[in-house]
Amino acid sequence: MSEVRCPMCGKTNPEELENCQFCQARLKPLIAPSPDDKPRRIPEDVEKPEGRESVEFEPDTEIPESVIPPSEEDEGVPEWLASIRTRAAEEGFTFEEEERAEAQFEEGEEPEWLTRLRTKQGAEGEVLVEGIQPEEEEQEAGYLERIRVLRGTEISESIEVQLEEEKEVEPEEESSVESEIPEWIAEDVDQEAVVSEEAVGEDYGVKWLRGTGERADYQISEEVVEEELSAPLEGTTTEEIAVSLEAEEEIVEQRELPEWLADFEEEVILYEEEEIPEGEVDSVREAQEALETPGTVREPEEAKQAQIPSKFSFEELPDWLGESLEEDVQIKEPAEEQLAEEEELLPADLPTWLKAMRPVDSISATISDIARVDEDVLTVGPLAGLRGVIPAEIEVSKPQAPPAYPLKLRVSEKQQEQAVLFEQMIVAEEEPKPILKPKVGRPSPIWRWLLTLLLIAAVLWPIISDRQNISLPTLPPAGVLAASELISSLEMNAKVLIGFDYQPGLSGELDAAAQSAVEHVLMRGALVTLVSTQPTGPALAVRFFQDTQAEYNYTWGQRVVNLGYIPGGPVGLYNFARLPQRAKPYTVEGYSAWGGEAGVLAPLQGIQQLSDFDMVMVITEEVDVARSWIEQVQPVLASTPLIMVVSAQAEPLIRPYFEATPNQVQGLVVGLAGGAAFQQLEESTGLARTYWDSLSTASLLAAALILLGGLVSSSLAIFERQNQERRAV
Amino acid sequence: MRRVLKAPISTAIAIAVGLVVLVGYFFPFPLLDGLLQVALLPWALILAAVALWIGVLNLLYVHWRKVRERQKGSIYSGVLVLALLLTTMIGVGLGLNNTWAGRLFTYVQIPIEMSLMAVLAVSLVYACVRLLYRRFNLFTVVFALTVFLVLLSSVPLPFGELPFLSDTLRPWIAEVLTVGGARGVLLGVALGTVATGLRILTGSDRPYGG
Numbered sequence: 001m002s003e004v005r006c007p008m009c010g011k012t013n014p015e016e017l018e019n020c021q022f023c024q025a026r027l028k029p030l031i032a033p034s035p036d037d038k039p040r041r042i043p044e045d046v047e048k049p050e051g052r053e054s055v056e057f058e059p060d061t062e063i064p065e066s067v068i069p070p071s072e073e074d075e076g077v078p079e080w081l082a083s084i085r086t087r088a089a090e091e092g093f094t095f096e097e098e099e100r101a102e103a104q105f106e107e108g109e110e111p112e113w114l115t116r117l118r119t120k121q122g123a124e125g126e127v128l129v130e131g132i133q134p135e136e137e138e139q140e141a142g143y144l145e146r147i148r149v150l151r152g153t154e155i156s157e158s159i160e161v162q163l164e165e166e167k168e169v170e171p172e173e174e175s176s177v178e179s180e181i182p183e184w185i186a187e188d189v190d191q192e193a194v195v196s197e198e199a200v201g202e203d204y205g206v207k208w209l210r211g212t213g214e215r216a217d218y219q220i221s222e223e224v225v226e227e228e229l230s231a232p233l234e235g236t237t238t239e240e241i242a243v244s245l246e247a248e249e250e251i252v253e254q255r256e257l258p259e260w261l262a263d264f265e266e267e268v269i270l271y272e273e274e275e276i277p278e279g280e281v282d283s284v285r286e287a288q289e290a291l292e293t294p295g296t297v298r299e300p301e302e303a304k305q306a307q308i309p310s311k312f313s314f315e316e317l318p319d320w321l322g323e324s325l326e327e328d329v330q331i332k333e334p335a336e337e338q339l340a341e342e343e344e345l346l347p348a349d350l351p352t353w354l355k356a357m358r359p360v361d362s363i364s365a366t367i368s369d370i371a372r373v374d375e376d377v378l379t380v381g382p383l384a385g386l387r388g389v390i391p392a393e394i395e396v397s398k399p400q401a402p403p404a405y406p407l408k409l410r411v412s413e414k415q416q417e418q419a420v421l422f423e424q425m426i427v428a429e430e431e432p433k434p435i436l437k438p439k440v441g442r443p444s445p446i447w448r449w450l451l452t453l454l455l456i457a458a459v460l461w462p463i464i465s466d467r468q469n470i471s472l473p474t475l476p477p478a479g480v481l482a483a484s485e486l487i488s489s490l491e492m493n494a495k496v497l498i499g500f501d502y503q504p505g506l507s508g509e510l511d512a513a514a515q516s517a518v519e520h521v522l523m524r525g526a527l528v529t530l531v532s533t534q535p536t537g538p539a540l541a542v543r544f545f546q547d548t549q550a551e552y553n554y555t556w557g558q559r560v561v562n563l564g565y566i567p568g569g570p571v572g573l574y575n576f577a578r579l580p581q582r583a584k585p586y587t588v589e590g591y592s593a594w595g596g597e598a599g600v601l602a603p604l605q606g607i608q609q610l611s612d613f614d615m616v617m618v619i620t621e622e623v624d625v626a627r628s629w630i631e632q633v634q635p636v637l638a639s640t641p642l643i644m645v646v647s648a649q650a651e652p653l654i655r656p657y658f659e660a661t662p663n664q665v666q667g668l669v670v671g672l673a674g675g676a677a678f679q680q681l682e683e684s685t686g687l688a689r690t691y692w693d694s695l696s697t698a699s700l701l702a703a704a705l706i707l708l709g710g711l712v713s714s715s716l717a718i719f720e721r722q723n724q725e726r727r728a729v
Numbered sequence: 730m731r732r733v734l735k736a737p738i739s740t741a742i743a744i745a746v747g748l749v750v751l752v753g754y755f756f757p758f759p760l761l762d763g764l765l766q767v768a769l770l771p772w773a774l775i776l777a778a779v780a781l782w783i784g785v786l787n788l789l790y791v792h793w794r795k796v797r798e799r800q801k802g803s804i805y806s807g808v809l810v811l812a813l814l815l816t817t818m819i820g821v822g823l824g825l826n827n828t829w830a831g832r833l834f835t836y837v838q839i840p841i842e843m844s845l846m847a848v849l850a851v852s853l854v855y856a857c858v859r860l861l862y863r864r865f866n867l868f869t870v871v872f873a874l875t876v877f878l879v880l881l882s883s884v885p886l887p888f889g890e891l892p893f894l895s896d897t898l899r900p901w902i903a904e905v906l907t908v909g910g911a912r913g914v915l916l917g918v919a920l921g922t923v924a925t926g927l928r929i930l931t932g933s934d935r936p937y938g939g
Contacts, residue, residue, distance in 0.1 A: 451858075452851045470887050504834070505842025535781070539834045542825050547835075556826055568777035575770035583774065588825050627915075648883070652907040656915060659908065673883060696884045702854045703880040709858025710873045717865035 007389070010382025451705060458701040462693030470696045472689065476677035479658055483517060483643045483667025484681050486615060492525040494614035495603055499629065500532045500541040501620040506647055507540060512687035513675035514619045514645045515548045520682055522552045526614070527603035530562040531584065533573060533625060538564045538588050548686070561603040562588040573632040577610045611638040621647035626654050634664050643667035645674070740932050747930045789813060875902065 003012040008025035018028050377387045411419070462468070476484070490496065498518065502510045521528065530541040541562055545554065554560045563584040566572040576583035581594040593601055606612060610633060618629045626646060634642050642664065646654050648671035658668040669678055672695055676688035746769060753761040792806035800806075819830050857876055860869050881891060882899030890896075928934035 448851075448855060451855050455851050455854065470885055471889075473885060503842060504839040505846045507839055508843055508846075536834075536838070539820075539825050539830065543831055543834055543839075546831055562825070567781060568774045571770065571773045572777060575774055578765075578770070582771065651903070652911040653915065655904065655908050656912050659904070692885075696886060698850075699880050699884045700886055702850075703877050705854055706857050706873060706877050706880070710861040710870075710877075713858055713860075713862030714865055714870070717862050721865070 005382065007383055007386060454701060454705070455698055458697040459694045462697055463690070468689060468693050470693045472680040472692060473673060473677045474680070476681045477668075477670065477674060479644075479655075479668025479670065480674050480677045480681060482658075483645075483669050484520065484678060486641045486643060486667050487517065487520045487524060490521065490524040490526050490614055493602075494524065494526040495529065495605075495607060495612070496521050496526040497529050497531065497610065497613045497616045498541075499616070499618040499620070500530060500537040500544065501534050501618060501622065501625045501629075502537070502540065502647070503534065503621065504536055504540060506621040507544075508691070509647050509672050510619055510621060510645065511544055511548065512672050512691050513647070513669055513678075514544070514617075515686045516675055516678040516682055516684055516688065517617065517643070517645055517669055518544070519549060519552075519684065519686070520678075521615075521617070522549055522554065528554075528560045529603045529607075529613070530560065531564070531566055531576065533566050533569060533628070535565055538562055542588075556589065557587065557591060557601055559602065561593060561601045563593060564588040570628040570632050573628050577633045577636040580607060580610060610636055611640050613637075613640055615641050615643065617643045617645065619645040621650055623650045623653040626650060630657050630664050641666040643669070645669040647671055648673070736935075736938060739937055740935060743935070743937055744930055744932055747926065751926070751930070785813075878902070 002015045004015050004017070004027050005012050006020035006023060006025055006027060009020060009023040011020065011022045013020050013022075013027055019026055378384055378389045383389050462470075498521075518528075530538070532538050532541060534540075545560060556562065564587065566576050566583065568575065572583065585592060585594055587593050587601070591601070593604055610616065616629075616633065616637060618626065620626050620629075626644060629644075630642070644654055644658070644665045644667070646668070651668075651670040654665065654668065655670075657663060657665040669675060672688055672691055675686075676692050679686050679688045749761060750765060750769065752758075753765050789810060792809050795803045795806040796810060816833065819827065819833055823830055857873055861873055878894060878898060879902060882894035882902075885895075925934065929936070
């Protein structure tokens with residue numbers, strides 16, 4: 001059981017169904033079917049070659065009326081066609097001629113025109129061939145060649161091969177001629193074998209008709225053709241052939257041809273003269289190839305016009321036919337003049353069946369038809385190849401490149417100005433604003449030098465003038481008082497450990513601060529041992545004693561021992577506090593401090609630990625050093641008092657140890673003021689007294705400069721700030 | 730917390746020594762005290778002394794290389810090398826009690842350092858004056874006013890002591906405000922020292938490397 005594929009949905013249906021059982025689309029065309037006209041089945045395995053569009057059979061638009069048998073025509077004639085015929089009959093148009101030709105064709109009789117032609121050219125073909133004179137043979141050969149070129153008539157490939165071998169004409173010309181042979185002839189040979197031998201075999205003038213015969217007829221006629229073509233072409237050159245072709249054309253023009261053939265020739269000439277745009281050449285070629293494929297049916301314009309009299313209006317035709325014709329008419333408007341000429345030249349005696357069979361469709365298809373074919377043909381899906389079908393997939397679902405939109409905006413001048421203004425605003429915002437650094441006036445060297453000179457003068461003036469007008473502190477501080485009491489409590493030959501842990505730069509302050517205290521110790525007849533945790537400490541100690549205590553006639557190694565530098569900072573102090581003999585076995589001079597040939601030095605006799613000393617005094621300006629003494633040494637001192645002589649800058653951090661209860665520092669002398677107070681307390685003279693006036697004068701001047709300068713600076717700052725605020729406002 | 734000890738031996742030694750010293754502070758065991766006094770402390774002192782020598786030699790090498798390569802400022806390096814060698818020769822050869830050593834110390838080193846301190850005094854006065862111009866705000870005013878009052882009250886003035894400043898304001902500033910702040914600083918230092926010691930004892934902080 002055969003099946004028919006629905007042209008709409010692509011599903012298979014039984015052959016007897018008229019409508020698709022799935023989509024209810026009509027499977028059979030609306031026109032009256034002929035006995036041989038069966039629904040076309042599209043083989044599933046057939047794939048359309050890429051890049052090549054084929055036009056499928058469209059039964060509802062293009063089937064010529066002439067191919068429908070008369071017997072069934074009456075039964076299947078639609079109303080519109082019947083009305084057309086009726087009107088044609090009323091206006092005198094009859095189909096008798098066509099019917100008669102078809103009848104003759106069916107009965108095997110020759111048509112009248114063919115008989116007339118046969119009579120004119122000779123009844124027998126062989127006689128014609130033999131009886132042709134040399135001149136006539138040349139003319140005949142040229143004529144045949146010309147006709148073959150113009151018509152694109154195909155002589156079978158075997159004949160062409162033989163012709164090439166025998167005639168040995170220029171291959172280019174032969175190949176060009178061969179390429180122009182349409183394929184429809186060869187296809188017609190297979191498809192239509194109804195033409196009789198008598199109708200086609202012996203007529204040279206209608207050579208293309210011979211192609212419609214059977215292969216056996218070809219074999220018969222090939223011999224004749226060979227004889228025709230070989231004789232005149234032997235020994236001729238290309239130029240001679242060209243000259244003969246020109247002469248042949250004149251003869252052909254004069255030769256009486258069948259009217260239909262003359263009309264057809266004019267059509268070919270018109271078609272060849274029609275200019276085809278270069279861009280449409282490919283589409284034309286593809287359309288021609290598509291038209292040449294089996295199953296494609298093209299209706300020549302002449303056939304349409306013959307079937308539909310011009311007198312009929314489109315209103316009487318069915319919509320689909322009318323629209324199609326209207327489109328054709330509209331598309332072919334530019335060629336109206338050409339069509340008018342063709343209408344004048346159209347013969348009326350051409351048989352309809354011959355019109356339907358002749359290959360005019362391959363050359364009469366206009367560019368507009370080809371373009372329309374290209375536009376409407378469906379290229380994908382089961383309906384590929386059909387024209388005028390609603391596409392199965394919508395355009396948006398097809399993968400395609402995104403549309404390119406122009407980047408340039410269409411804006412008015414005002415909008416453009418606003419955009420420019422907005423861009424300027426954005427750019428202004430993006431620009432980094434420079435950070436306004438506050439104006440820092442460089443210190444004036446004049447003021448610096450003036451300030452320096454004033455301070456130097458204030459310091460030097462009391463020294464130069466040797467005036468000590470400023471009185472010493474009348475009330476000594478508590479630390480000085482405690483230190484004085486502790487020193488005063490020392491017995492004769494008491495052992496005192498003094499640590500010189502200050503820098504040479506602060507020796508001016510600390511020498512004056514410690515002078516009175518050390519002097520008081522020496523006055524008490526104590527034996528002094530000197531150590532230092534600073535590398536410069538031992539030298540400072542020597543200098544201190546040489547400068548300030550020279551009057552006491554001390555001898556190094558006898559009443560004063562310099563053990564030198566204790567390395568290791570706090571660890572060294574800890575070690576020295578635990579084991580002074582191991583920590584410092586030698587003096588600065590290199591003598592054994594704890595038991596050499598001379599025995600133990602007097603200041604160190606009986607000293608095993610630091611707690612064996614009667615008093616420990618530390619002279620320092622550094623807080624860390626003072627703390628190291630307090631933290632590492634004071635715990636092992638037991639009842640031995642610790643007196644601190646510190647600079648003024650270290651007082652705030654050392655005073656807590658003195659004021660604590662129990663205090664870790666039993667006496668505290670702070671700076672030059674402390675030294676002066678101690679000196680005042682002891683009623684002695686010394687560096688503190690010498691420096692006191694200078695210190696007082698310089699401190700007063702410094703305070704005055706700070707006050708005056710501060711007032712001026714504050715006024716300037718306030719004034720400048722107000723100016724800035726005014727500028728900002 | 731993942732800790733990787735790159736030098737476990739040195740870390741173990743540091744932790745062990747720290748624990749011994751710390752325990753020796755709280756528990757005066759003879760064994761610990763003897764170990765501390767006999768072994769650990771001398772080692773530390775020797776290392777400190779050697780470190781001082783290494784520092785001096787490094788200083789000499791660096792500046793000697795500058796002189797030899799004639800780098801920029803090599804003349805100052807040359808002066809430094811000469812001064813170092815001269816001081817060393819005098820101190821080691823003649824001793825600290827020598828007159829030349831005292832003169833060198835009295836006329837070279839002490840004046841230089843004291844000059845620096847003098848320049849510092851002038852600079853501080855000038856900076857205090859300009860401070861009110863550059864950063865005029867409440868704190869600068871308080872700072873400058875405090876300096877002014879302490880200067881006036883620290884030393885006896887030519888016209889005698891100011892009654893309120895010398896006996897009331899200055900002691901209050903020096904013994905209350907300053908000492909209060911100093912005690913806070915000392916407490917912070919003590920806590921920092923404890924924290925540093927604990928970090929070293931636990932191996933979290935390894936100033937010896939590893």
